[in-house]
Amino acid sequence: MRKVYLDNAATTPLIPEVCEAMMPFLGEAFGNPSSLHDWGDVAREAVEAAREQVAQLIGASAEEIIFTGSGTESNNFAVKGLALAQQNKGKHVVVSAIEHFSVLNSARTLEKWGFELSLVPVDRYGVVDPDYVRRSIRKDTILVSIMQANGEIGTMESISEIARITKESNVVFHTDAVATAGTIPVNVSELGVDALSLAGNQFYGPKGVGALWVRKGVRIMSLLDGGIQEGGRRAGTENMPAIVGLGKAAELAATNMVARMEHLTHLRDRLLTELPAKIAHVVVTGHPQDRLPGNASFCIEFIEGESMLMLLNSQGVAVSSGSACTSRALKASHVLIAIGIPHELAHGSLLFSFGIENTVEDVDYVLEVLPPIVDRLRQMSPLYAKFTKAREGGK
Amino acid sequence: MPVYSEKVMDHFMHPRNVGEIENPDGVGEVGNPVCGDMMTFYIKVKDNRLEDVKFKTFGCGAAIAVSSMVSEMAKDKTLEEALKITPRSVADELEGLPKNKFHCSNLGAQALTKAIEDYLSKKGKHRKKGKKEGGEQ
Numbered sequence: 249m250r251k252v253y254l255d256n257a258a259t260t261p262l263i264p265e266v267c268e269a270m271m272p273f274l275g276e277a278f279g280n281p282s283s284l285h286d287w288g289d290v291a292r293e294a295v296e297a298a299r300e301q302v303a304q305l306i307g308a309s310a311e312e313i314i315f316t317g318s319g320t321e322s323n324n325f326a327v328k329g330l331a332l333a334q335q336n337k338g339k340h341v342v343v344s345a346i347e348h349f350s351v352l353n354s355a356r357t358l359e360k361w362g363f364e365l366s367l368v369p370v371d372r373y374g375v376v377d378p379d380y381v382r383r384s385i386r387k388d389t390i391l392v393s394i395m396q397a398n399g400e401i402g403t404m405e406s407i408s409e410i411a412r413i414t415k416e417s418n419v420v421f422h423t424d425a426v427a428t429a430g431t432i433p434v435n436v437s438e439l440g441v442d443a444l445s446l447a448g449n450q451f452y453g454p455k456g457v458g459a460l461w462v463r464k465g466v467r468i469m470s471l472l473d474g475g476i477q478e479g480g481r482r483a484g485t486e487n488m489p490a491i492v493g494l495g496k497a498a499e500l501a502a503t504n505m506v507a508r509m510e511h512l513t514h515l516r517d518r519l520l521t522e523l524p525a526k527i528a529h530v531v532v533t534g535h536p537q538d539r540l541p542g543n544a545s546f547c548i549e550f551i552e553g554e555s556m557l558m559l560l561n562s563q564g565v566a567v568s569s570g571s572a573c574t575s576r577a578l579k580a581s582h583v584l585i586a587i588g589i590p591h592e593l594a595h596g597s598l599l600f601s602f603g604i605e606n607t608v609e610d611v612d613y614v615l616e617v618l619p620p621i622v623d624r625l626r627q628m629s630p631l632y633a634k635f636t637k638a639r640e641g642g643k
Numbered sequence: 644m645p646v647y648s649e650k651v652m653d654h655f656m657h658p659r660n661v662g663e664i665e666n667p668d669g670v671g672e673v674g675n676p677v678c679g680d681m682m683t684f685y686i687k688v689k690d691n692r693l694e695d696v697k698f699k700t701f702g703c704g705a706a707i708a709v710s711s712m713v714s715e716m717a718k719d720k721t722l723e724e725a726l727k728i729t730p731r732s733v734a735d736e737l738e739g740l741p742k743n744k745f746h747c748s749n750l751g752a753q754a755l756t757k758a759i760e761d762y763l764s765k766k767g768k769h770r771k772k773g774k775k776e777g778g779e780q
Contacts, residue, residue, distance in 0.1 A: 573703035592676035
């Protein structure tokens with residue numbers, strides 16, 4: 249059976265060049281970068297080379313890059329660490345309603361610690377209104393955190409515009425760039441932000457590694473105490489193979505970015521146009537144009553996401569869904585609810601996220617196998633039966 | 644994939660008795676689309692036995708498997724026997740359901756009971772034609 253992986257938002261595959269670069273550090277190059285001997289030197293040089301590669305990807309200086317254990321850790325570090333370091337100036341934090349849980353729940357933890365939180369809503373496409381951010385900023389606001397793009401619906405935010413507002417008010421601005429860094433051009437100077445999170449497994453690097461960029465001069469409180477790794481900001485012996493892999497992935501992403509984007513955009517647009525043409529009662533979620541190159545997200549009416557996902561998997565197609573039934577907490581995606589999708593429609597959510605290994609044939613395969621699956625589930629659905637009866641009754 | 648038993652996967656991939664019955668003797672509907680699980684059961688009764696049982700379900704894999712299993716368990720049973728089908732016995736027949744899905748997806752027995760009650764109340768009404776105590780739900 250044909251196997252089609254379309255869940256690159258969950259994780260991209262590790263590409264061979266990256267794997268190759270990592271291998272020595274799973275073998276003979278096992279040294280600890282803090283050690284003062286040849287083994288240590290090899291490791292230290294590798295960490296610093298990777299730091300340079302990551303810095304180049306986002307137009308930063310190497311000393312501003314802190315390696316972490318994941319995008320989630322980067323976001324926790326940014327939101328909590330930046331807020332704690334600025335708390336003598338105030339205790340008010342602003343984040344958007346569609347942030348990843350690693351930002352949203354970090355902000356909620358800050359609330360428990362005595363901070364105040366304002367949530368910025370989004371429009372029906374998932375766009376944050378910069379003017380709303382401006383109005384949310386108070387005298388005691390110390391931190392704003394808005395993602396550069398949402399991985400579930402693909403929508404891009406106006407980060408540089410928001411950065412102008414935070415700069416005027418002298419508020420630290422963090423952006424979660426986990427969905428964008430390594431996928432689209434990200435330049436910290438052009439964006440004008442103060443801190444930025446990224447993760448290796450979003451651009452063909454390994455899992456279990458991320459980075460936080462913090463602009464020189466911006467204070468951040470470390471969350472892990474211990475040795476003086478990462479300039480004393482993140483203690484713990486470095487995850488050498490993963491850091492080297494992240495560096496290599498960053499280098500390849502920078503080199504191949506334009507070609508990769510063109511490829512992903514082509515696949516995305518084909519599915520965004522063809523799927524609603526092949527299946528009736530489909531809603532595209534997220535912004536129609538300003539969206540991530542590889543993201544095609546939909547809600548299919550009258551049926552539920554988990555059953556679609558299972559039937560797609562039985563045809564070899566791997567996707568994800570923001571349906572309540574697919575989440576362990578059995579809650580519909582907070583992103584779909586925030587853009588105003590009613591709960592019953594959110595149940596029919598399907599997210600296709602393309603990667604560089606996908607082809608046009610993969611899109612065509614989805615367009616071939618999905619319509620019968622939708623048909624089959626609709627034939628089984630009492631909601632669809634009610635809808636068709638009402639429609640016939642209305643004639 | 645969600646951690647489902649082979650039995651659940653079998654009933655999900657090949658659900659039994661999907662559909663509606665024309666002029667059913669009883670209909671039972673439970674759940675709502677907001678929660679994500681909704682089931683409608685249709686029954687045909689002959690000589691106090693469930694001659695036919697059909698269902699339509701909106702929901703996750705477990706919800707579809709539960710409906711299919713209930714329809715299979717209920718078919719050809721007497722009404723009294725069918726009323727003894729419980730969420731527990733359905734889950735047991737399916738060789739278990741994931742803990743977090745036990746309550747939301749396991750509405751089949753309830754929908755069947757409602758369909759039987761619907762049948763009984765209609766029958767009651769018919770017999771006691773003109774009397775007020777018909778079992779309107």
